[in-house]
Amino acid sequence: MVYLRLSLARLIVFKYRLIIYIMGWICSAVICLSMESWLWLAFAAVVSDLLIISHAALAGPLSDIPTIHWLARWSRFYNLYIKYFHSISIAHYEAHTSRSNPGGYHPILRISPNEVSIMTTEGVKAVWGADFERSSWYGVFANFGKPNMFSSTSSRAHSSRKRIFASAYSKTAITQDRVQNIINTRVTKLVGFVGRQTSSDETSSGASGPVVIRNVLRALQADIFTAFAFADEAGTTFLDNLKNGRNTLEDLNMTAMDLFHDEKRDEFFFWESEKPFKYFASFLARNGLKSHETAQRWLMQLIRPYEAKARSKASIQSSEKSIKHFNCSVYDKLLLYKNPKTGNPLEWTERASEIMDHAVAGQDAVPAALEFIFRQISTHPDVQSKMRLELLTSLPLSAQDRTFAMIDSLSYLNAVVMEGLRLVDTISSYQTRVVPKEGCVISSCYLPAGTIVAAQPYLINRQPDIFPNPTMFDPSRWLLPREEYRNLAKSMWTYSSGPRSCLGRELSLAIIKTVLVDIYTRYKTTLLQDNRAQKRTWEGADFMAEVCFENILACEDGEWIERRLVGPSLLPATAQKQNQEPVRRRSILESGFSNSKSMPSGDNDCQEALTNPIHGPLAACPHFDTDPFAKAKETTAPRHTHRNLDPLMEYSEYIAPDQPIANGEQTTINVPPHQQVNAQA
Numbered sequence: 001m002v003y004l005r006l007s008l009a010r011l012i013v014f015k016y017r018l019i020i021y022i023m024g025w026i027c028s029a030v031i032c033l034s035m036e037s038w039l040w041l042a043f044a045a046v047v048s049d050l051l052i053i054s055h056a057a058l059a060g061p062l063s064d065i066p067t068i069h070w071l072a073r074w075s076r077f078y079n080l081y082i083k084y085f086h087s088i089s090i091a092h093y094e095a096h097t098s099r100s101n102p103g104g105y106h107p108i109l110r111i112s113p114n115e116v117s118i119m120t121t122e123g124v125k126a127v128w129g130a131d132f133e134r135s136s137w138y139g140v141f142a143n144f145g146k147p148n149m150f151s152s153t154s155s156r157a158h159s160s161r162k163r164i165f166a167s168a169y170s171k172t173a174i175t176q177d178r179v180q181n182i183i184n185t186r187v188t189k190l191v192g193f194v195g196r197q198t199s200s201d202e203t204s205s206g207a208s209g210p211v212v213i214r215n216v217l218r219a220l221q222a223d224i225f226t227a228f229a230f231a232d233e234a235g236t237t238f239l240d241n242l243k244n245g246r247n248t249l250e251d252l253n254m255t256a257m258d259l260f261h262d263e264k265r266d267e268f269f270f271w272e273s274e275k276p277f278k279y280f281a282s283f284l285a286r287n288g289l290k291s292h293e294t295a296q297r298w299l300m301q302l303i304r305p306y307e308a309k310a311r312s313k314a315s316i317q318s319s320e321k322s323i324k325h326f327n328c329s330v331y332d333k334l335l336l337y338k339n340p341k342t343g344n345p346l347e348w349t350e351r352a353s354e355i356m357d358h359a360v361a362g363q364d365a366v367p368a369a370l371e372f373i374f375r376q377i378s379t380h381p382d383v384q385s386k387m388r389l390e391l392l393t394s395l396p397l398s399a400q401d402r403t404f405a406m407i408d409s410l411s412y413l414n415a416v417v418m419e420g421l422r423l424v425d426t427i428s429s430y431q432t433r434v435v436p437k438e439g440c441v442i443s444s445c446y447l448p449a450g451t452i453v454a455a456q457p458y459l460i461n462r463q464p465d466i467f468p469n470p471t472m473f474d475p476s477r478w479l480l481p482r483e484e485y486r487n488l489a490k491s492m493w494t495y496s497s498g499p500r501s502c503l504g505r506e507l508s509l510a511i512i513k514t515v516l517v518d519i520y521t522r523y524k525t526t527l528l529q530d531n532r533a534q535k536r537t538w539e540g541a542d543f544m545a546e547v548c549f550e551n552i553l554a555c556e557d558g559e560w561i562e563r564r565l566v567g568p569s570l571l572p573a574t575a576q577k578q579n580q581e582p583v584r585r586r587s588i589l590e591s592g593f594s595n596s597k598s599m600p601s602g603d604n605d606c607q608e609a610l611t612n613p614i615h616g617p618l619a620a621c622p623h624f625d626t627d628p629f630a631k632a633k634e635t636t637a638p639r640h641t642h643r644n645l646d647p648l649m650e651y652s653e654y655i656a657p658d659q660p661i662a663n664g665e666q667t668t669i670n671v672p673p674h675q676q677v678n679a680q681a
């Protein structure tokens with residue numbers, strides 16, 4: 001008790017010490033103290049400060065927690081230093097994992113006198129699951145001078161705002177025709193752009209020159225989000241302006257849209273958000289503030305005409321009807337909202353602040369995630385082949401015949417996306433929560449009220465006891481029986497967790513999966529330039545991956561793919577032909593499974609597979625676990641007897657039961673009925 005009182009007194013004295021000193025000096029000036037007494041007073045103030053800081057550093061409740069650096073006990077400037085000059089995610093990850101510990105890494109580290117960083121799912125559950133309040137750092141995300149859902153620190157303010165529009169982001173809403181049409185039409189434009197790149201090559205080799213994929217994806221995200229948030233016809237059309245070459249933000253006229261990743265802005269974002277600099281932001285971050293203003297003005301160009309149109313009675317009535325049917329856009333929901341107690345609508349600045357925050361939230365996260373996945377797929381040809389095989393054998397070729405439910409049920413595609421999202425670093429800073437007055441315990445360490453707990457997806461997603469070989473891109477870790485998959489997915493923290501987790505999760509997954517389907521059923525990708533050495537992973541137009549696209553029908557395994565696309569009637573012939581073409585089949589196999597681990601030279605089973613005419617080229621190879629023919633032998637799905645069935649018909653009936661599927665079960669591909677029949681033949 002005595003200790004508690006002392007701590008409280010210390011806190012008050014420490015927090016208000018400046019005011020106490022100033023008052024003391026004013027009093028002493030009034031009673032005309034001598035110069036010597038003044039110096040003694042100043043000396044006493046410095047000593048008392050040092051005593052308080054030393055006590056907190058060496059004997060306070062956080063003193064037993066290992067530190068990221070010895071300076072971190074004494075000052076928050078060490079942490080600010082890495083925030084400004086390095087990648088905070090990489091620096092914290094290295095600190096958590098670099099020192100010996102019984103568990104192999106430190107689940108908790110002190111990063112400044114009053115702040116700890118955690119790398120434990122249990123800790124995240126205790127803090128984010130219990131919805132501890134946010135720190136004041138989030139205030140920087142307010143727009144138009146108004147707070148929004150994201151910037152509000154209190155959980156109450158957050159949940160009352162979220163209730164207005166959360167249903168527009170639900171999976172039910174995202175799978176409705178309105179949103180699916182928006183996504184599909186924009187992705188089709190993206191595919192058209194890639195098509196123009198591959199056909200513009202003078203040699204007509206079917207391969208494109210390097211494409212700075214992030215910029216193109218930024219255009220995609222902006223066009224999808226603005227159409228989704230307002231209305232299809234009210235969205236931006238950046239995709240229509242894509243050119244050959246780098247498509248920089250300036251070329252696309254997108255600098256205002258890309259608020260937090262416009263170079264001018266992110267240089268200053270630090271000064272605007274970190275104490276004590278933020279108090280001098282108007283001086284330190286002048287360009288950053290200017291670019292925030294430009295972005296606000298830019299957004300007004302979308303909001304004004306939309307509001308003017310929505311004010312017409314007919315439009316409001318139809319929105320009111322559709323609000324009940326998940327068919328209403330986010331902005332319509334904001335527009336139609338009335339406070340249940342006062343009956344007042346939101347002010348326009350509140351609506352604008354909210355929508356601007358949502359736009360910013362996904363504007364670089366989705367392109368960064370997709371670019372990272374492209375990069376991984378392009379450098380892992382075995383993954384690319386398996387994924388393409390699944391797409392070509394399980395989905396109708398025409399976008400009109402497929403639904404998002406079909407795409408969503410593909411286990412290998414899902415595994416690739418999950419693994420990409422596990423490793424990608426989309427958020428440029430860590431998330432913080434403040435320990436409430438009861439305190440809390442994480443990894444056996446007591447954290448008193450007011451302690452700031454920091455966590456990052458980059459660290460949580462790399463816990464070696466949950467994700468063995470955590471830095472390795474290995475989609476197969478997600479091919480698990482349903483229950484095990486769910487448990488693993490719960491430990492992944494890319495979208496955060498708890499009531500304030502990412503609202504755009506379903507939208508972003510739908511965009512990412514649709515892009516991968518539409519690109520990888522048509523193109524093979526390779527990485528021209530990796531450009532991984534950056535200060536911050538999301539930063540700088542000059543530091544982005546350049547991807548080359550090659551039409552799959554023009555590439556090595558094109559003939560095989562063509563045969564598969566033509567339909568089932570050719571498949572028995574394929575099996576016959578395989579017998580006459582062992583060399584050709586070998587090249588097909590090797591092109592997809594060229595890494596020595598998947599296809600060891602001299603492996604008898606694989607050699608046998610290459611010449612086995614009965615079950616197809618892939619069935620007997622133990623390294624190939626996605627063979628549709630092998631699956632056909634095991635499947636319990638009803639068998640069709642019509643041999644001339646249209647290859648693209650009735651797929652929806654035969655989409656496999658919900659993914660994921662057990663590792664090693666060789667069942668990641670869903671086999672449509674006609675292929676089962678042919679495999680039997």
Ligand code: HEM
Nearest residue numbers: 150361362365366369426431494495496500502503504508
């Ligand atoms: C791969 C893409 C994305 C990733 C990795 C991602 C990640 C996150 C994370 C980690 C948070 C929590 C941040 C914090 O608490 O500090 C968050 C919040 C949020 N995200 Fe996303 N996000 C993505 C895409 C999107 C998209 C496309 C949208 C909307 C269009 C969106 C809208 C939001 C919103 C509104 C919040 C605030 C939620 C709240 O305060 O309750 N996100 N996101």
